[in-house]
Amino acid sequence: MSQPRSATPTQDDLDTLSLQLGRPVRDVVEIPARCRCGSPLVAATAPRLSNGIPFPTTFYLTHPTLTQAVSRLEAAGVMAEMTERLGQDEELAAAHRAAHENYLAERERIRLAAGVDPVWEIDGITAGGMPDRVKCLHVLVGHALAVGPGITPLGDETLDRIAEDWTPEVCTCAAAWDHDAEIPTRDLSRHVRRLKEEQQ
Numbered sequence: 001m002s003q004p005r006s007a008t009p010t011q012d013d014l015d016t017l018s019l020q021l022g023r024p025v026r027d028v029v030e031i032p033a034r035c036r037c038g039s040p041l042v043a044a045t046a047p048r049l050s051n052g053i054p055f056p057t058t059f060y061l062t063h064p065t066l067t068q069a070v071s072r073l074e075a076a077g078v079m080a081e082m083t084e085r086l087g088q089d090e091e092l093a094a095a096h097r098a099a100h101e102n103y104l105a106e107r108e109r110i111r112l113a114a115g116v117d118p119v120w121e122i123d124g125i126t127a128g129g130m131p132d133r134v135k136c137l138h139v140l141v142g143h144a145l146a147v148g149p150g151i152t153p154l155g156d157e158t159l160d161r162i163a164e165d166w167t168p169e170v171c172t173c174a175a176a177w178d179h180d181a182e183i184p185t186r187d188l189s190r191h192v193r194r195l196k197e198e199q200q
Helices: 011-021 064-075 078-086 090-114 137-147 153-161 190-199
Strands: 028-034 040-045 059-061
Touching: 011 028, 011 040, 028 090, 028 137, 040 090, 040 137, 059 064, 059 137, 064 078, 064 137, 064 153, 078 090, 078 153, 090 137, 090 153, 137 153
Parallel strands: none
Antiparallel strands: 028 040, 040 059
16 A cells, blocks of 8 residues: 555646546645545535635545445435435434534635635535535545544445445556546536626
């Protein structure tokens, strides 16, 4: 296993993220979770993008094998099941609310590291449906990988559920994306499309 690498993104990290996502990566402040080989699993993004758009998803899941495994679980209806459990299990609901508070604290840490002014549009708002429901497992898994086990219980549970498809003990990077492809330069993300629409 390789030695731990800094959370500070290198140009190689940014290029890898762009290949993983199929678009130019934006405003990455840290790489809070890496594969055992060193490739990024999660990108920590500034809460306001350089084009001015608020960006609440601080921890963005990027690794294709991992994102696909989580997507399959979402398609199986797990989010509705988890949301129902939140309404029935007071201990789980309290832990999910605590995860929401941790997410806000981590976003503030990333904001300060990025040197970004407070982003009032998303004040008190996290992502993934927190604190009362579950609407995006990718957010919960990104958070769980970024901060470690024991902070976001439904993120930890999701990682357990996808263990047959992805596990931190096994590197799948070689086949997960085209390492020899040209680095994407055209941003077709919905956030950029929305900005262009607002400017027209």
